[in-house]
Amino acid sequence: MILDQRGGDRFRAYSTKHLDELLRRADLGEEERLRIRAVATVLPFRTNTYVVEDLIDWSNVPCDPIYRLVFPQADMLPEADVVRLAAMLRDEVPARELNAAAHEVRMKLNPQPAGQLDLNMPRLGAEPLPGMQHKYPETVLFFPKQGQTCHAYCTYCFRWAQFVDEPELKMASGDVESLVAYLQAHPEVTSVLLTGGDPMIMRGTVLKRYIEPLLELKQLESIRIGTKSLAYWPQRFVTDPDADETLELFSRVTKAGKNLAFMAHFSHPREMEPEIVERAVSRILDTGTVIRTQAPLIRTVNDSPDVWSVMWRRQVTLGMVPYYMFVERDTGPQDYFAVPLARAYEIFRDAYAGVSGLCRTARGPSMSATPGKVCVDGIAEIGGQRVFVLHLIQARDPALVGRPFFARYDPQATWLTDLRPAFADRFPFDAVADRRISA
Template sequence: MKQTGSRGFRAYTSKHLDELLKRAGLDDGERLRIRAVATVLPFRTNAYVVDDLIDWAAVPDDPIYRLVFPQADMLPADDVNRIADLLRGGASTAEVNAVAHEVRMRLNPHPAGQLDLNLPRIGHEPIPGMQHKYPETVLYFPKQGQTCHAYCTYCFRWAQFVGEPDLKMASDDVHQLTGYLKEHPEVTNVLFTGGDPMIMGEPVLSRYVEPLLGLEQLESIRIGTKSLAYWPQRYVTDPDADDTLRLFERVVESGRNLAFMAHFSHPREMESPMVEKAVRRILDTGAVIRTQAPLIRSINDDPATWQTMWRRQLSLGMVPYYMFVERDTGPQDYFAVPLARAYEIYRDAYSSVSGLCRTVRGPSMSATPGKVCVDGVAEIAGQRVFVLHLIQARDPELVGRPFFAKYDPRATWLTDLRPAFADRFPYEPAIPSARLSA
């Protein structure tokens, strides 16, 4: 299939927001409050999402609308009203930005120590745009991939997109990446992330991927992307679609596993025939598509949605991989589902699909110590507890070992939990004996 001409991609940003919201029939006051939220959190979508995925007759309850459009109550009312008053009064951009920055800094813009705990170093110098969170895995943030075809309202990397340089993680020096990998033979896989690496055209993407194919230690290359949901044309009709797929073939032919980490948040994102074509073309290169998404209140917080997603993914040849817990950043209070309910949703969906779908893991928290999975709720020694284990950990010795937390029906994140049957969780440092006796 030979592609010619332009991509046909049309992006919508905050300058288009008010006009788009008029489709929903929202009044002036509601639109103003949504615009206020969009000064704090990023907004970007495109014509495919707006015209083909959103059911405008069902707005504001339509899940895809809620997935990409800010909501007036996503942030504390006092903050929203304060910014709305500034916008209504014609305040300067500098005044609005100052208040928006203040609000952002209260939203934990970089959870799990992203700006300091995970940064690799050459000598004493940190390498920007890289993370080495687990011994075998390095994450890399290509500079040209620091946007997306559309932004999810729940995105835990929202801080990458708000125009504040101090909050960004990005690099365009692939030689630093390859140099670091040569010094660290324990690294066997690289994950390209962002943003969305697939926003890059094939010539730029190749500049990052090709140098890795000469490193014998690498077993796999992963690409984290939402493009299959938000712009499947990237692999079917875009001018460089064929060249991109040939790049995927070269990765596979080099003996590496190419893992395409596709983010699907709702079954409707897989209904388009364009998605089916894109998935088939990617799989034909020898790549594996693994699927993942967080559990998000008001968008996919019921077992039937996940059951439908996993079955559809399996029928298309994709591998269900992760159900995540909404991270402790941004509008977490708006989207988070309590851990107890998250486990129930996962259990009910998991029990309703075949064994081939049960490759999925979750509900999983990508927290500071690693990926913590909620295995269930149990009664042990007369105490109700969460049963947990680390799927992945900074300390490999902790992987797979069960531990327990006191049951809390309101807990939505790891830091809300308290240890059961111990004075600390296994990933926490021991308390010095002097302090214990004090």
């Protein structure tokens, strides 16, 4: 049976059709497996041999953090929805009926937060450019159409809508010429982020078609690649057939005078334990690429200062640069994974206090919200009122970057929209939005 084979260096993906058989490893009962399969009709599931065989401790399921990172959980969705979908699976209803029910649930999960498909889409003249986002003046995001999957899907992923059967929710483009033309028309853009999905799912020859044209643009100072590949398939840079070709491409970027920033997602220290990860990191660094690390704060997975301090120290030891601790975004199973902002700040503060200065390049906890990246700097008492102290690390309006503002303290708040202004009628970015509407 294929599920009993060790992964080795050969990539093999597992999808929803393998889910029940994989769950049998955890000795879960039939009803529990059915409920998990019900959740998987709504949220995407994909993993691979490396994650299954080398990262998950099956003797500790369902508490194992890597298992929780990859496998759906029965309580990720409202109970009524899980019961309904499980009954439909049990009754073997027609696929069209099941898909329609799953669609209804998805649409309640805010599949495209922060104006992903409307507020951020740029235009070239009068033409919209799908598959691109231009939220901040100096940075453009590009979603290569061949990179719209991953080596494995994270259950917390805020881009989960990219991986389900909802074409109208997807962001992707293969039009590199339009990307180049847009950048030439916007000289203020100095950085391009290739994201997805995961661009590193692409073969080196395909990745080259997206990156090489960017090397001719003098305005570009950096190219970024957002990826989970180092955690879920480090073989991509060591033993895959095109590993050397990919690394040679990285070297070409740095030799062209561009900063190549490899934005690696590590959510738990165990993802860095296998020896092959160290080899992969070393090979990437040898090309002149900088590896920056980031992850969301995830309840039941890494909501502990010790986990973060261990993770940051290991990253620095390997030569990587801790970059962001994110707050779980307001989409998908946020209620399942979210940590209150007050607790998130405490976790960040205590982890930050337990590491050396080299690890303190990490920023957070940060919310990637509609106005920008909002960082929780602390909790203070001012004029007899307890407040959150916040600032915008990045903003649609650059004039707001770095300016502190305050919100009333709310121990239950998990997202920016849960907060209310303190000492003012509105937040600074609300005033900017009002001016734009009136104009």
